[in-house]
Amino acid sequence: MKLALLGAAALTSLGLLGGTALAEAPTELGIGMILATGPEADWDATLLRDVETVAKEAPHGLKIATKHVDGVEGEKAKDAMELLAKSGKYQVIWAHSSYSDQVKALKDKYPDVLFVVVGSGNEGLGGNVYYDYKRVHEPSYLLGVLAGRLTKSDTVGVVGQFPSEDVNDQINSFFAGAKSVNPDVKRKVAFIESWYDPAKAEQFTNAQISAGADLIFQLAGSFETCEKANIKCFGNYVDQGERAPASVVASSLISWEPDLKWVIDAWYDHAANGKPYEGNVKERWFSQAEGGSSLSGYHAYDDKIPAEVKTEVKALEDKINSKELVIPVDLAVPASD
Template sequence: MSNDNARRGFSGVSRRTVLKAAGAGAVLSAAGLPSRLFAQEPLKVAAIYTVPFEQQWVSRLHKAANAAKDRGEIEYVATENVANNDYERVMREYAEAGNKLILGEVFGVEDAARSVAADYPDVAFLMGSSFKPDPALPNFSTFDNYIQDASYLSGLVAGAMTKSKNIGMVGGYPIPEVNRLMNAFMAGVKEVAPDTKFQVAFIGSWFDPPKAKETAFAQIDAGADLMYAERFGVSDAAKERKVLAVGNVIDTQADYPDTVVVSALWHFEPTLAKAIAEVKAGTFKAEDYGVYSFMKEGGCSLSPLGTFEGKVPEETMKLVADKEKAIKDGSFTVEINDAEPKSS
């Protein structure tokens, strides 16, 4: 089984199994975490990724950590392409090396990761996870890319740009991290173009551009004139067939200036900044950091139209601006729907 197939719960670990990694004897005290760090000392941070640095999701973590490193706030080391069956070993090595904050994504190695955290109560762990933090494991916090706000706004734009009212959507796996973004996007589309049909497919991988591209070709052949590019490879197919695409997590318009209309961007900086501050203050505890990906927290945004400036209807962009304002002031809430999206 490849790293991609195993990454978020497809390595034989049931995603629906209740985590009991800490066990009865692993109840920890938050007092084990360092009470303070001298302000002038950069925090030692390490990260463990199961995919390449350039993969969309991981690239956001890597970018935010490097920015903090450049500001002198942290020392930062990272390892990419770590196999799930090797993840625990790398975690332990980084903990033994004196790193005080360890980042990563443990969707396929939940039990092992939490067991490591239980063995190193003086190290803070901030991990991408579908599960919630456990108060019995106070040095292990979770996060995820809750960018449904920006995904919804990108759907408003897509609804105005599709002419065939047929949109293709290619995702990695039908799990909450993907489903909620697809569903928010579809909700935005339907608000502008309620008669739109969707072709939804999952490629069973987090990083397989050729497979994503072939899946996108099939959807375009079936009438899609706009693609939701949740995976790398989809925009390549859209470019070759001269249809449009909407991006996810990162902005790739520079590479596809005539294809990618807009993207829902994830900004990991607020999440990381919160964790760094808590570790330095000695107040890090088991928390769900997912909220720091919300638009009102600065965790996501809609990319500029760039090369598509003036090509999206003016009334649509006014609607986008109004909805963005409402999201930020709390008068409108985008639904978080983790159910698997279906073709229609």
């Protein structure tokens, strides 16, 4: 068996088995992922969920195997990616946070591997490096409209992780949505300075409740606190209303499916047809209309929200999808009023 393979390899290299133009179409693909934190964080959990969905769909008839490594930083991330690349089992390496320094050191050493860097803090490297981004500002705007309509104290809060650009854009458009329907709304903004820290999220949430907020956009995910304080909250990334129906009105959702398919197509074109990689230098994000983000359902709040508010939000959602309403991407660091 081994001999036969060696023979085939020798023949291929001599151009006797079809040459490069007729390279055999690949049937398998390995996707190795470096997570930002770990499966407990929604940013990573959504990727793990969507990569399984895409694997089941088997694009191009590919049998897709996946592997993930939890939050490794700096040089350790480079070592992890190099191990994935060296193993030969992973043709796509998806680095789910700011890893372009490390990818830069590896991309030319493994020119057939397609690297993906995701989110804030990356540099577009081009070539075999694809630069993916997630913008959730469109559904965040819709949540803001809900907040502006539903608040009684005219004070709405946001508990965010870090003031980084792909957090700021969500917060800014949330407030833009709230102000668009309720100009009196006062903003409360806090950052817990961690990507995942439920204890800190609870402290900051309680502080905002004490400051009068009766609706909080929970980017850091402390919904028990909302429940205990008997206030309404919004979630992001996953449908938090499924987990905490008593407190969560709605969530802004993300999907990595269009992103994954974009990358898999690029890899397949390269592997099957020899098309050179054309990694993007400027970040690529998939809009709400393209399926990159969406607004969740209202779950237990479905009959508690006034019908005219629901109609208003639906109309705005359609307008965003048809590009009649364009929500600007505002990256400024948000502050409390």
